[in-house]
Amino acid sequence: MKIARVETFLVPPRWLFCRIETDDGLVGWGEPVVEGRAEVVRAAVEVLAEYLVGRDPLRIQDHWQVLTKGGFYRGGPVLSSAVAGLDHALWDIAGKAYGAPVHALLGGAVRDTVRVYAWVGGDEPARLTEEIGAQIDAGFTAVKMNAAGRTDPLTTPAGTAAVVERVAAAREVLGPHRDVAVDFHGRFSPAGARRVLHAIAPLHPLFVEEPLLPEHGHLTAALAASTPVPLATGERLYGRAEFLPVLSAGIAVAQPDLSHAGGITEVTRIAALADTFGAQLAPHCPLGPISLAASLQVAFCTPNFLIQEQSLGIHYNKDADLLSYLVDTEPFRFTGGHARRTALPGLGVTVDEAAVRAADRTGHAWRNPVWRQADGSFAEW
């Protein structure tokens, strides 16, 4: 069996899919994307595909070596995301070739269901309460929210109080048996993050995500030592070598993104590395169905897995949502806030190819918002 062709599809709301077809008709799907830079990743996938065409799709480990190292220059979001999507598609083909789900090929299931969380927005505590109530009614046992929008890096008394008020409102409606995770999104400075962590610690967040920007990763150990709140990070780290310092510094939750951190092949290694630090895996996934399918395959076979993000109804999903490109939406029908394991081969989802091809004709030009402080200077989004 040989790889016959590799195609890419730029589809709303902000995603990029790839499709690998073999000469005997097997098809695998992947999701190689950097949000806001999808066209750049598309070009990278096309360059990497030159190597793959004509080769045996089942030699995933060897292809991963060549695709990540064979160009001499390595790493970074664009190349690591391009490799990630191709890696998803190769695992999908392997599963279909062997008649097994990917998690079975990776050593077999360690759990039958995967806890997922839902995103809640809402800047007003009243609106937030309403949104969390709706997610509880839908069966979810955990939600995630942003701490703040555009913010002063050190925060003002009013800014800090607003964060506390919103997290307290969430805790009130969730009660002591459900969870709220809080995403700082790197919007506070390190000192601001320390201040806000201290203020919300009594509300027992499940974890606080990206309390520091990736470039401030060297301050993680001091921050972790200053707070009882479990720290999470990883959506902007692209391989195990980048996770090693933050794991050594004491993060509790590693959040590689299956579409950014080298795919299934590398995220399983990151999970194993995290396990040696007693840290748990919670893959980042505000993305599309193939990225989520890959995440779930890893979750089913990873002992130190914590919880999975998913994008159903997330504010980014305009014009298309998580289920828009699937023939069968059953794999993402969450019951009691959990996804259920199936024996479907490969990634376990059936992509609606006609819908994907039609959507690619429209494409998208999604870009991250650019925020400014009141004085006109750049603000972290």
Ligand SMILES: [Mg+2]
């Ligand atoms: Mg985040």
